[in-house]
Amino acid sequence: MLAELAALEDPKIRAVNEKRGDEHGVNLGRLRAVAKRVRTQQDLARELWATGDAAAMLLATLVCRPRAFERDELDAMLRQARTPKVHDWLVTYVVAKNPYAEELRQRWLTDPDPVIASAGWALTTERVRKKPAGLDMAALLDIIDAQLKDAPDRLQWAMNECLGQIGIVHRAYRARAVDIGERLGVLKDHPTPPGCTSPFVPVWIAEVVRRQDL
16 A cells, blocks of 8 residues: 555645645545545554555545544544644544544643644534534633634634634624634635635635525
8 A cells, every 4th residue: 555655646746735734745536546446444544544654644544444443542643643634634534423522522622732722623613513512602702712813823723713613604603703703813814716715704704604695
């Protein structure tokens, strides 16, 4: 598998990815094609993850059995996932589908490492969108209001996404989410390609709500 992944390496893709902090040069579409062919293989997934190679770790998240991991094993894996794409795929494709997802969400939210805390916020955003019952939205907004402005980049991005989703999905909290976004101005000047929606929360919420109302 490592030899096959090495053969897919593209220097141009690696150069682009490294600017974002990602250490691989494999086209993700081709990586997904490999995963589709390999199918689910839990033992292979663990071996791929253990290599520490970013492309192999990404493939591991696609061919593993998410529910087969233990709580502490996932915690250790997250702390090994130091590049953004590996971190994101582990949280999205593995942890979010694991029975310990909620317990890990709560543990990671208060972790002193901002990268680990960002995983807690990503899982919180998932709950805001899909399983909001039991979440204290007002308390989440209080935390975001107090911490978003000065949060490190990756944590700030995750918290900002949570703020936006609260405003988009939950009408009762929309005005407050917009107000927080306007007052803090986080990502207001973030470069946004043509045809894409700005991550600046007031603009983001307004655009998504507009589309939903069409």
